[in-house]
Amino acid sequence: MAGVDALHWLTMTRHGESTGNLAYKAVAGTDAEEAGIPERDADIPLSDTGRAQAAAFGRWLAALPEDERPTLVVSSPYVRALDTAKIALAQTSYAAPQDPEGLRPKVDERLRDREQGVLQGLTGAGVERRFPQEAERLRHLGKFYYRPPGGESWADLALRLRSFYRDLEAAAPGGRVLVVTHDAIVVMTRYLVEGLTEQEIMAIEKESIGNASVTRWRQNGARLEAVCYNDCAHLADEGA
Template structure:
């Protein structure tokens, strides 16, 4: 199989939906009041600032190609981060966020209160294989990501590629790149909250960064591999 010289994945910047969802969870509400469809949720002002910080990182680590989720918040993140760099951009629907089906716009409390049978089914099947009605399991998302990565490697051997995607996508790219087991992926998901505009990267097959936010703290901060062990479930 062809290899890339460098692969990075950036979670989109803080979105208005992220803010509203956190407020709903904190307030103990059952539903999340987001007016847009998921694909149309934009960046919050802080998210735009985070994307600018990613741009500074990419100036020091220039990619040959950017592949971007079609969702508005990821496209905005990529547009701000790449600026006038001239990096070719491909929008690919296989990088879209996981589709939640009947669980969409429900908080954790809302799922328990309104869909208790689904909550029990999810508990029995586990996060990897549980597919909400009208939605996707993690295994479903991995099928499209696996195909995308294979295509990128075949079409751009030896290239430096950055992906702009979503929270769960970052974890799944690591699963595929490092050939993790289901148990290892679920343990990682349990203890790691993927930060907005964090960067995870690999040189060839060697891990380099994971969930790094050093570039968000200050412009000249060192970039080191790190994990957030005070994690919220994905």
């Protein structure tokens, strides 16, 4: 993929566990129609476990060989992602060009989570009961192309990510980039970098992306090649 292949290393992590994640877990297996999250999606904070996971991820970053350490960090603007980035970087002593205070995350709204539109905050049962026509449309179109009213399809994510990674080519040619974001963005980056099909990426998407997990690609001379995907080994003691 033009742009992203110009990077030397691309490392991604999903934000640490959020209070929204806990809310959905609390209603799993019940007939609840809503997760009961009071904040707007952009303002959902990390849980205590999520903050510990972010710190553990930071210690993993600090232990990287010098030639693998990020030279640029870009984060989703959402609180749970940006706080993950800040907590993680606080565990390191990375220097940044022309910045004596060290490496600090830059924000890019193209890394935000997928917009759910009218389905925001609903459980599967809630969608079936309140929007039965949408539930049927999802079954007919499939998850990749289905766009909820006011929301985005997975294909829409690919469009904004192509733009984001093209801009990275200009901002950090040959650089080592860390992206702190959301599960859907990690999945769709794999779709773009590895040139996967709809069927391949939807099969991969069935495996949940762990909070504060590590996904990496490195330059092999021609393009990026996969190093690891959804790796949570560094979180063994942090409730991963």
